[in-house]
Amino acid sequence: MASKLIETQDELDKSKEVIKVESVYFSYDGPLILEDINLSIQRADFLAMIGPNGSGKTTLLKIMVGLLKPQAGQVFLFGQGIEEFEDWYKVAYIQQNATHLESKFPITVEEVITSSLYASRQMKDRPTGWRKERVEHVLRLVGLAGYQKRLMTTLSGGQQQRVLIARALAAEPEVMLLDEPTTGVDHQTQENFYDLLGKLNHDYGLTIAVVTHDYGLVNKHINQVACLNRKLIYHGRHEEFCQSAAFKELLADGHHLVMHQH
Amino acid sequence: MLSGVLTSGFFWRAILAGSFLAVACGLLGVFLILRQDSMISHGLSHLAFAGIALGLVLNFLPLIVSLIICVIGSIFILKLKKQASLPGDAALAILASGGMALAIFLVSLRMNFGVELMGYLFGDILAISSVEVWLSIILALMVTILILANYHQLLYMTFDRETALVAGVKVSSLDKILVILTAITVVLGLRIVGLLLVSALTVVPAAAALQLARSFRQTLVLSSLFSLLAIMAGIVLSYALDLPASASIVFLSIGIFLATVGGKNLATSLKK
Incomplete structure (x- = not known):
């Protein structure tokens, strides 16, 4: 795969800031959903965003990709204010319930990936055959080689989720943001899915931020945690989080946690 | 009878305008259904009817007046959906009844074009003029080209x-x-x-194609073919048997739709 996904971690300038959230406040015509959020994601980070229901995790993710505009504060993507940012192909976003497809939508796996390739202008000046190779490559990366002609509606939830990851990878993103990607799929599928994200982060240096309830499943792959409850309760290294007061609060909230040692 | 058909200018004009429109409808319908926006053509058709009435009152090309009113109305629907935060079909219901009320009001101003207006209510493809044929071809081509040019973005x-x-x-x-x-x-x-039947033209062939298609591209091709088949065969039937063309076209579309549903069910039960 081209540049971004073949760089090894050593070659990456890890200090480069991919996303920066600065004093963000947000409300939907009512009480504050997010209050004074400051957050920074460095290149090759794997960040888990956790917190109770209604804590503003999804809202914050949507603010980071420009789908919602904060009432106050600023977001920077690759050092550029989000209003001026234009290189959206660098940012892959996978929304919540992305796999709850319209049951009749007649789209093949190949069409899902190709439509995003053309839309992201990645197809400009490419030799013939490039598109097919690219589709093949990203499907292999997510473990779905040979699925090109399958209809999306005939795949399982876990497989559909992998196709969406493949679609995101095809545009060569530098950061991937996912909103509760494994809702509604079984435990084994969830674990495999997070292993795949871990591999993309570890082997290819892809920066990842994931909103999740499955902290126990994701924690063996991540290096950063952001714990939200309207305010940012904790933001920092995963290892330190386990000793923090915010972590104990989370446990008391009934989160199901299985800790994995690094 | 048949040789009369083949040398008739009316007939060929109808076939020509109809087939270009069929492809445009077939393509557009797939996007409308999958966007859950099937009723938009129903709402807009009422507004278009008001445009025709206005054109007749002003004594100025009804098709052009209708086109202008309908395009403005379509942008208005989008605004209404966004600003009034209404579900799409509520905005359409408001528009449809508003359009119809306007048409009735305009008709009441001048009663003497009732017959002409009937042609737009029930359709009258065999009365289509050569100017209208050219207009149809150009506009239908434009619709087709714009959809194909933005195909990937629209699909995404x-x-x-x-x-x-x-x-x-x-x-x-x-x-x-x-x-x-x-x-x-x-x-x-x-x-x-x-x-009364125009929304069937955009929805039914696409619904039939959705029953059979194994990819999105195939859905577009099938939908256009079904639409083409229904319109051409409908025109021929109406000319040959002296039936209303609009009813023949819609009956044929629905016939194709039912056949695809039946065929699909048969295939599924044979598999079991």
Whole structure:
């Protein structure tokens, strides 16, 4: 795969800031959903965003990709204010319930990936055959080689989720943001899915931020945690989080946690 | 009888205008259904009818007046959906009844064009003039070209709107293009099948294609073919048997739809 996904971690300038959230406040015509959020994601980070229901995790993710505009504060993507940012192909976003497809939508796996390739202008000046190779490559990366002609509606939830990851990878993103990607799929599928994200982060240096309830499943792959409850309760290294007061609060909230040692 | 048909200018004009419109309807319909926007052509057709009435009152090309009113109305629907935060079909219901009320009001101003207006209510493809044929061909070609030129972006946003938005697809411009194209298609369809049946033209062939298709591209091709088949055969039937063309076209579309549903069920039960 081209540049971004073949760089090894050593070659990456890890200090480069991919996303920066600065004093963000947000409300939907009512009480504050997010209050004074400051957050920074460095290149090759794997960040888990956790917190109770209604804590503003999804809202914050949507603010980071420009789908919602904060009432106050600023977001920077690759050092550029989000209003001026234009290189959206660098940012892959996978929304919540992305796999709850319209049951009749007649789209093949190949069409899902190709439509995003053309839309992201990645197809400009490419030799013939490039598109097919690219589709093949990203499907292999997510473990779905040979699925090109399958209809999306005939795949399982876990497989559909992998196709969406493949679609995101095809545009060569530098950061991937996912909103509760494994809702509604079984435990084994969830674990495999997070292993795949871990591999993309570890082997290819892809920066990842994931909103999740499955902290126990994701924690063996991540290096950063952001714990939200309207305010940012904790933001920092995963290892330190386990000793923090915010972590104990989370446990008391009934989160199901299985800790994995690094 | 048949040789009379083949040398008739009316007949060929109808076939020519009809087949271009059929392809435009077939393509557009797939996007409308999958965007859950099937009723938009119904709402717009009522407004288009008001445009025709206005054209007749002003004594100025009704098709052009209708086109202008309908395009403005289509943009208004988008605004209404956004600003009044209404579900799409509520905005359409308001528009449809508003359009019809306007048409009735305009008709009451001058009662003497009732017969002409009937042609737009029930469609009268065999009465289509050569200017209208050219207008239909140009506009239907425009619809087809714009859909094909934006094919990947339209597919992306229809399948996954939010992600397309983040990926930089110009979703709101494409929304506008799609409703404007629908408005144009509806006005053209008004002449051929009439107000009461025009929404069938955009929805039924696409619904039939959705039963069989194994990919999105195939859905578009099948939908256009079904639409083409229904319109051509409908015109031939109506000319040969002296039936209303609009009713023949819609009956044939629904016939194709039922056949695809039946065929699909048969195939599934044979598999079991």
